[in-house]
Amino acid sequence: MDEVSPQVRWEQRTELPLALASLVFLAGYAVLVLAQDLPSVWRDLCAAVMAAAWALFAVDYGARWRLSGQGPRFVRTHKLDTVVVLLPLLRPLRVVKVYEAVQRRRGQPRLSLHARVIAYAGVTTVLLGFACALAVYDRERGAPGTDMHTFGDALWWAASTLTTVGYGDVVPVTTGGRLIAVALMACGLALLGAVTGSFSSWLIQVFSREGDERPSGN
Structure with missing residues (x-):
């Protein structure tokens, strides 16, 4: 039986949490767009939640980059992941x-x-x-x-x-x-x-x- 690489193990463990984070990001953005009359404190909270979710995406990208051992070539071989981390939506x-x-x-x-x-x-x-x-x-x-x-x-x-x-x-x-x-x-x-x-x-x-x-x- 082939040994699972550290990168694959990382992706398996983080897939569900990151999926939930993406939903939270989308929900926060929806509130900011649709609830224009929302008090500023709640809008600031939504913006903070979105920033935290994006930070998780960035950490995941950095971790997979390091675990891949590809160096700068990781960006070229994972173009979709690069676009996603820049545009979380x-x-x-x-x-x-x-x-x-x-x-x-x-x-x-x-x-x-x-x-x-x-x-x-x-x-x-x-x-x-x-x-x-x-x-x-x-x-x-x-x-x-x-x-x-x-x-x-x-x-x-x-x-x-x-x-x-x-x-x-x-x-x-x-x-x-x-x-x-x-x-x-x-x-x-x-x-x-x-x-x-x-x-x-x-x-x-x-x-x-x-x-x-x-x-x-x-």
Whole structure:
């Protein structure tokens, strides 16, 4: 049995705490964006909680960098992790790493692993859409010529963008909003590819097993 590396052990132990920290970060950001009339003391508390969560992400990144033994090359080989630690709202993009693990797995993949990727991608899509809706609404509200007057408009825009439908009835008009839109389009395509790829592999595996188990004719 192969010995598990220190980096893998670290990642296994920190995955759940960091997932909870990312939810706390998102909740704090949501309060800051949506509760504009909140007393300053509560807004300061939310900002402090977000800073603490980001500090955990930074510590995790630094620990994995050191445990990898790769030195500066770690940044090049872990581009997604680098982006996530700089932009914590994009942490749900880690689903791509799970999908890569499925594709690189030797031998016949387990059905439960494909189901996990599909479920993780679904949850990630919801969280990512909500986070981007918050970010774009924070920049669009009150902007001259904006179509995004409520957070409901922002959610509708995020849903149509993630699903690549793009109705065009609500579009960002600010530079920051459009940059977020481009990022969300790319993320939507990546998540859609992860789900469809895993689902297709699962179907092929099911049909192959059915063909192997079917009795041959005389």
